[in-house]
């Protein structure tokens with residue numbers, strides 16, 4: 380075993396991205412993602428269509444990942460796959476594929492918790508990229524998740540807070556939909572916000588105890604605000620799109636930053652690692668760099684391809700589990716709900 384390279388093929392299919400990656404130890408050799416465009420016309424992910432698209436994509440995506448990595452399947456040490464949380468029909472495609480391949484090749488199968496993977500994506504080794512040291516705080520923000528996690532070690536994580544309703548990406552996307560923007564609207568809000576006044580339209584921030592989040596009230600107050608203003612001026616949204624977007628982005632950023640500040644105060648930890656698609660948001664990134672300067676925080680954001688759903692992050696967890704000999708039984712099943720540190 381000594382000095383022998385470990386090659387992991389990782390598979391991710393928890394939502395609407397079919398992804399396969401090959402890692403050599405903690406370095407990524409390939410990371411192929413097939414994003415399902417079909418959901419755009421529906422303004423959100425349709426689970427039934429997602430699982431069908433995974434069925435179509437999984438074989439070519441795996442082939443491509445192996446080819447790009449220049450690795451033959453007989454060289455693989457193990458297969459890692461997302462067991463959950465996510466859409467059950469989607470998870471079943473990746474789970475079944477991974478189980479069959481591990482049985483066919485006679486190599487270990489490694490189940491991975493998708494949320495753990497977002498967090499450990501910071502441990503993918505890349506030239507010039509610093510990795511957080513334990514303990515650190517992780518905030519995972521995407522279309523499916525909003526969590527603050529205390530990370531003590533690779534597999535010792537405690538959820539300090541999470542959303543009680545919508546994820547932060549949903550808050551962006553649903554607000555964008557109300558403004559007539561296309562799905563997913565988060566990046567478009569960001570784009571308009573860059574030229575708008577964040578203080579133009581103050582929206583109320585939810586009152587949620589502790590470190591949990593709630594975004595459904597914000598969506599409702601934006602809806603009422605737009606209904607009220609367009610009743611007075613039907614062109615209100617078109618005429619004020621930049622200021623509306625900047626105000627929404629500012630409110631969401633403040634909600635996240637308030638909770639992060641609370642988490643730092645509670646734990647005394649100032650290393651903050653961000654992940655998930657929403658970490659691309661310029662308002663959030665600016666707020667984090669201000670906190671670095673003013674509050675002495677050290678913040679970490681992985682490369683964007685490792686922020687959104689991807690198999691490389693599944694592979695890095697696979698690698699650390701492989702080192703521990705933590706393998707799964709072939710009878711393992713997908714779990715739509717899968718808490719960090721347990722089922």
Ligand code: KG4
Pocket residue numbers: 394520521522523524547548549551552563564565566569655656657658659660661686687688
């Ligand atoms: O991680 P991700 O690709 O997929 C999952 O949801 O798991 O995240 C997608 C989410 C969408 O809600 C999208 O609108 C949001 O991330 N997003 C953004 C930005 N880029 C992506 N939200 C705000 N600003 C952005 N720049």
Ligand code: ZN
Pocket residue numbers: 493497521523524687688
């Ligand atoms: Zn995710």
